[in-house]
Amino acid sequence: MNRWDRIRKGVIFSFKGGVYPEEHKSAHVFPSHELPFPKKLVIPIKQHSGVGGEIIVSEGQHVGAFEPLTASNSPMAIPVHAPLSGIIEKIGPSLVPHPSGLAEMCITIATDLPAMQVKYNNPNFPLYQMENPATLLDHIKNMGIAGLGGAGFPTDIKLRSSVNPNNPCELLLINGAECEPYITCDDRLMCERAIEIVRGIKIIQHILRPKFTVIAIEENKPQAIMAISAALNEEHCEKARVTSIPVKYPSGAARNLIKIITGIEVPYQARSSAYGVVVQNVTTVFAVGRAVLLGEPLVKRMVTISGDSIRNIGNYWAYIGTNVRDILNACGFTPDENPRVIIGGPMMGYTLPNANVPIVKTTNCIIAPRGQELKRLKPQVDCINCGRCAKVCPARLIPYELHDYCITEEHNLALKCGLKSCIECGCCSFVCPSAIRLVESFREEKAKIKAVKRKEEKLKIAKERYAAKRIRVQEEERLRAERKAQALAKAKALAELKKSQKDNTQEDATRALKGAEKDAAIAKARADAQAKANTSSKTNGDTK
């Protein structure tokens, strides 16, 4: 059976490593709900991986729902939009969801009452089959769509790299694995909005023209599998199938998913598009569908609110910019001592230092665990080289060795050991019997290497500047010496002229003038030679 037959028949492969954490996915039974209407929305201008755009609105201005707030020509900048109509109250730094509680540039909107909402009309393309892929890609960018699986990479860039005829997309892989514990929003979305997801898939198929499309869903979501299969039939989506994959963390990581479905290991240094595969998350596909068909930018997403400290766990539709604290209170948050609020899943998410932050595009889950529901870390003891971390690493790294290099700051060895391939999935820390914070040390080391690189670049620039300055100074010196020699020669000539005038002999005067010119030429040549010698010796010194 060749590779394509396997893919078409849904025969799966497996990847080495991975763990089986407790699933805690009880929220998947709850249909999605709307949250209370927010009075205030705080929109960070950069919510994806890339750069933020320029703000095109001003304080006090009234904006309509779906109106763009930023714009930029940079391909890595995607705009943000007003989720609801209202008045811009403030433009300035404000807390954003970040493990260290950073403040970044945000736009605060005081929303209009629900009955007084005004809608801004974006273009839409219900007949997308007639459109040029480039137009659709521009539209996807303008609607502010970034990868919603967690990384937030601009979707249009990912798609664009596979529109290229030299590097076509062969397989479109829709990621519905949702392998992290607790998170159920993708599951719910697939159950409730299967048709819209399939419409999104058809749009992406129109753009990429893949040979085949696979929607990969973990087998613990039977309802979602059924819903999507039914929707594929209903929408006559051809050359596509749903493949159910075994439950294992992290099978939802792009490279591991590609390995499961196709058996191909895409190296971490390469883009998966170079291997003919494009992976998109189901939520992203859903957002693409709404953006193209309805002209609705990415302003609302489903968020799973779960954990034993929450009374009404479930899946909620939240506007981007809604305050996390308000959401928690609305869902009945009863904190215990040392409460934790985790954004994202328990394996890759981070604890919030302050819950007064907005929901952003990539926020898929908020967990407020109680007590030992999620085990608190034990004190760390020394590594006993048991090798369990290497056994579970989905990137085939050797974490205990890498950890040694990280804590001793052996940057080159750490890089050689594959630090860059680490996806920070947390499997190694999860199984470590000595409770060593492996992932934390890798993140730290990555940051340190980045800092070292930045420092080196700065140093290089400074060195270049210094060398340029020295050459300039030498040139100036040489010119000055030359001018001095000329002036001296002139003065000498004048003096001799005067002398000869005293003697009143015409011949002497002319001879003296000639002599002076010669002197000046000699002096100039000498100065040149010296300056050259200086510079050459100094540059030699530099190169040494």
Place this chain on the structure above:
Amino acid sequence: MSHTLYQEGAPHDANVSSTGKIMRLVIYALVPAIIAHFYFFGWGIVFNLLFCLISSLVTEGIILKLRGHSLNRLWRDSSAALTAVILAIALPPLTPWYLTIIGCVFAIAIVKHAFGGLGHNIFNPAMGGFVFLLISAPLPMTEYIEAVPNNYLNVTAPRAISIIFNINKEQNLYNAYNDAYKHVITRDDADTFMANFDAITGATFLIDAKHEQPKNNVYSFIKVRMMDLSNYTFFAHLVISSLFLLGGIALIVFKVIDFRIPLSFLLTVIIIASICYEIAPNTYLPTLYHLTFGATFFGAFFILTDPVTAVPKPIGAVIFGIIAGIIFMLIRNFGGYPDAVAFSVLLTNACAPLISILTKRREFGAKSHPGDIYER
């Protein structure tokens, strides 16, 4: 919501394994073999365990305090207890008390903590302590008690204590021998007993075989000693080795240890032993005896697999096991010592860091090419 939120790095969950749990599981896997020891060799093993545990835990406790750690590490990593249990099984059953204690203190203080404590020691602590004793006091370390069924009735607790503390040692040994004789008489196989040994302690079968080796007389020696299932010594060692094997397999099944090191070690031993026996059956022991006598299975599953001093990488582990097997067979068949587990473990431990550095793991995607999707 005025609470300050608690912060920690990802991941926020962990599975329940801990270093202490791993070590304790290894100890539990040794329990059947310890019971068999008790059955065949009497109360000696109990006092070995007692002295080893007390001296190891006290030494570990003192050093932990001196190094500024909290004492609950004694339970939390349980490594000192495991070292004590392994050493207690490795030592002859009636080892003098001072040797037991010196061995344990050396193992914990010098072999483990002088190199940085758990996770930093180069050599297996128990084997370090054992070799220290073997070199310092060769005679008591090679004097084993003969195996008799129900030997705990002959080598009773008071007798074992008096022998260990060297009070009236000869008389007590004689009493034990007499009891064993009587016990066996009632069981109607006195001839076997008489044929087997003339005292209750003596050199092990492996040592005797070693003495026969220069004379190229091993094959007939085995015939004379009647090493088959009717022989107590052979039967006892077979049972104990099987229990070590079972314990080891249980550890592999419960994913406490990896199968690679024991498997590659045992395969190497079997291959080399078989080749030697095929070439010169009068000089070298048959493979089955290599596996049954001595600490072959004990070493393969419980000592070589000590994660700190072994190589956890898959290929490295195989190389580690093969090197250990080669050294083991070299010492047993061509060296001066009858058993070779301790020396082969220590010598292989010394190679472990180098093996670890030299072996690489295939990177994710190292073999794939961009055109793989078109592959037929």
